[in-house]
Amino acid sequence: MKKTISLILAAVMILAAFALTGCSSTDYKSLDGIKKAGKLVVYTEAGFPPYEFVSDNEIVGVDIQIMKAVAEKIGVTLEVKDVAFNTICASVKTGKAAVGAAGITIDDERKASVDFSEPYSSTEQYVIVAIDNDSIKTVEDLNGKQIGVQEGTTSDFLVSDLISKGTLANSALKSFLAPAIAAAQIGKIDAVIADKLTAGIIVANNSDKYKTFKLTDKNGGDVGETEQYGIAVAKGNTELLAVINEVIDELLKDGSIEKWVTEYSELAKKIEESTASTGESTNG
Ligand code: ARG
DSSP states (O other): OHHHHHHHHHHHHHHHHHHHHHHHTOSTTSHHHHHHHTEEEEEEOSOBTTTBEEETTEEESHHHHHHHHHHHHHTOEEEEEEOOGGGHHHHHHHTSSSEEOSSOBOOHHHHTTEEEOOOOEEEOEEEEEETTOOSOOSGGGGTTSEEEEETTSHHHHHHHHHHHHSTTTTOEEEEESSHHHHHTTBTTBSEEEEEHHHHHHHHHTTTTTEEEEEOBOTTSOBSSOOEEEOOEEETTOHHHHHHHHHHHHHHHHTTHHHHHHHHHHHHHHHHHHHHHHHHHHHHO
């Protein structure tokens, strides 16, 4: 009899424990919480084609396609929010967002606050200058110049680093909310540093104004490292991370990510072309 009572008690306690953890996980830091909410809340910064940009009042791009597949696999709806890039990891950390998907480079500093998926794309840093600028060809030429970056990005970190290390001792760093906004200032500033594909799209849409090339030193050596993009989730959200990694694995294997990079680059070039011509007619 005693045995039965203690067994029942143990069962009740286990159930209570389950109920309690169930209650406390209604945030986005666990897969359970996300399922309960019925939505996957993704933070991004939508000025970053082809990974995320606005087309027909909708945020689209490679990262959005990846997150659509993840939401589908979990069985919840997708909610994408456009925020300042430098706030994304903090919002993922505190559980305001379930995921940060914004062409985020996996780096050690960020790894201290969030966990990253497997890499799904890679990039390097490119320079954008005015088309008739023949004096800036290498990183050394950028010393003493005004350099624009998107705030809180690896381009920002790299230039800051080069300033403090002395290579760019006399340069001024200007930060903007998006790479295209920075590029629009060329003329007032000398150069913009941004991730390769985004720089390429900005220049393709303004090929009469700007050119872009890989940032190297005067010997043609690399400045900065090849970077890998990962999806950010709250630390310890291993169940969500497992789903994301599974999806990324499939999308890399079946060529979807590569296909989306091409498709959304083409779409972004069409869109910004029309924006650029509108801008021109206002100026002229
Ligand atoms: N890869 C760079 C970084 O992680 C730039 C990312 C910018 N992304 C964006 N959606 N604006 O810092």
